[in-house]
Amino acid sequence: MNxxxxxxxxxxxxxVxxxxxxDFLSFSTTDEQMRRYVDSLNCQIKNESHKYxxxxxxxxxxxxxxxxxxxxxxxxxxxxNIFxxxxxxxxxxxxLECNPGTVNRDGLKALRQAGFNRISMGIQSFIDSELVSLGRIxxxxxxxxxxxxxxxxxFENINIDLMSGIPGQTMSTFEKTLKKACNLGPEHISAYSLIIEEGTEFYNLYKDEPPVDEDTDREIYAFTKQFLGDYGYERYEISNYSKPGFRSRHNLKYWNLDDYLGLGLGASSLIGRDRLKVTDNMQEYLEALDFSSITRxxxxxSKKDMMSEYMFLGLRKCDGISRSDFLRRFGNYPEKVYSGVFEKYSAEYFSVTGDRISLNDRGLDICNVIFAEFL
Ligand code: SF4
Structure with a gap:
């Protein structure tokens, strides 16, 4: 880490x-609220710039x-203001994350000129009935x-978000979506499975029986990897694929435990060993004069927490973690600190290539079980 x-x-x-x-922190709004929010956000950006x-x-x-x-x-x-x-x-x-239907070509052109150089687009599916079922606009x-x-x-660097496990989705409709996405030729594809979160409309409908069971979900992952691989997309993280040279550098910071500063309502930061969070109370955010008082x-x-996070976040990446980086950060080799885990899962689930330790395909299939061992 630099x-x-x-x-x-x-x-x-x-x-909209x-x-x-x-279950993200998001809601509909008014012109007046957007203006007030941007004013507060700009204040926070300025305040934090004195520190960072x-x-x-x-x-x-x-x-x-x-x-x-x-x-x-x-x-x-x-x-x-950031510049x-x-x-x-x-x-x-x-x-810039962007949803279809919220910005036109002229707007995108202006954003490109203003310095944005990557778009992440919430497409989710290319099947109309699935988009309706998700409630997309x-x-x-x-x-x-x-x-x-x-x-x-x-924009020469575009990510498309796709979703599997949508109610009513079949292998054939999912394949159509993948094919359409590949034919558009984005540089990056994030392919997530739908998670039924508490407090959402879907929770009431599917909490007892999710639209897709675990085995099918696993099959979909294997199919996605194969399909996207044939189109030249390399899987570099459990749910993320890219053309060579187009991995998401920002998301890699999360998996590498590098520093990031969160700005805006409810945003989280990791600075050194501190996890910080801005209030998620809109009123408090809009009225704040001193942003340190609304960031807790x-x-x-601890060092032990950092080591476990480094392991279970880093092992999400297909090329895993660097032994020498672990040594530099924590003063010991990962296989020494976690000898029990490596003995238990050994070569069946891990691969060791030079400096790197990663999960193989079998390991990635049961990654949640292995990640829990590092806690
Ligand atoms: S999933 Fe829908 S409601 Fe949630 S943040 Fe994305 S666009 Fe907004």
Whole structure:
């Protein structure tokens, strides 16, 4: 880890409407609330720049919610504010999450010119009935059109989010979605399975019987890996695939336990060993004058906590963890610290290649069981 580098995460908690499966911190809004929110966010960005402005920001990620629910001019205003307060490197990866139906080609062009260089698009499916069942606001055509708009606006690094396990989805409809996605040719694909979260509309419908059982879910993962592999996408994390050179640098920070600063309502940070969290109370956020008073220390991680997190986050990546990096950070080799785990699962689930220790395909299949061993 380079201690001087920092990722920025900017949370925009607004959406046109709530999707049936969503438990993210997001809600519908008004023009007035968006204006007030951006004013507070800009204040926080400025405040925090006094502390972090001397670090090299090499990734910025605007997530949500739906960041493109904000008018384009406000997104540009926030980005300009970041550029003026922080030392953003010339080659920084600057990602904007965007949902089809919330931004047009001119808007995307303006965002590209303002410095955003990566789009992450919440497509989920190219089957209309599945999009309706998820409660998404776009249809399949709009998803494809938004992708083409982003390309024409000059984005050369685009991620598409896809979802499996959608009610009513079959292997054949999932394959159609994968095929359509591959034909569009994004540089990155995130393929997640639907998780039924408490407090969502789907929880009431599917808490007792999820639309897809665990075995089918596993089959879908294997199929996805094979299918995307044939199109030149390499799986580099449990649910993430990319063309060579297009791994998500920002998300890698989470899996590598590198520092990132969260800005905006409910945003989390990891700075050294401190996990921090901004209030998720909108009123408190809008009225804050001093942002340190609404950011609490959630946890100061002990060395033992850091080591376990390093292991179970790092092993999500297909190339796993670096033994020498572990030694540098914690003063010992991982196979010494976790000898019991390595003995128990040994070569059947782990591969050791030079400096790297990773889970093989069998290990990734039961990764949650193995991750629990590091706790
Ligand atoms: S668009 Fe994303 S954040 Fe917004 S409600 Fe749907 S799933 Fe949640």
């Amino acid at each position: 201690n001087n580098k920092l990722g920025l995460y900017v949370h925009i908690p607004f959406c 409407k709530k999707c049936a499966y969503c 402005g001397n670090r090299t920001v090499d990734t910025v990620f605007f997530g949500g919610g739906t960041p493109t629910r904000l008018p384009v001019v406000m997104l540009i205003e926030i980005m300009d 003026s307060g922080y030392n953003v490197s010339d080659d920084a990866e600057i990602t 776009h249809d399949a055509n709009r998803g494809g059109a938004c992708f083409n708009d982003a390309r024409k606006a000059g 220390l959630e946890e100061h991680l």
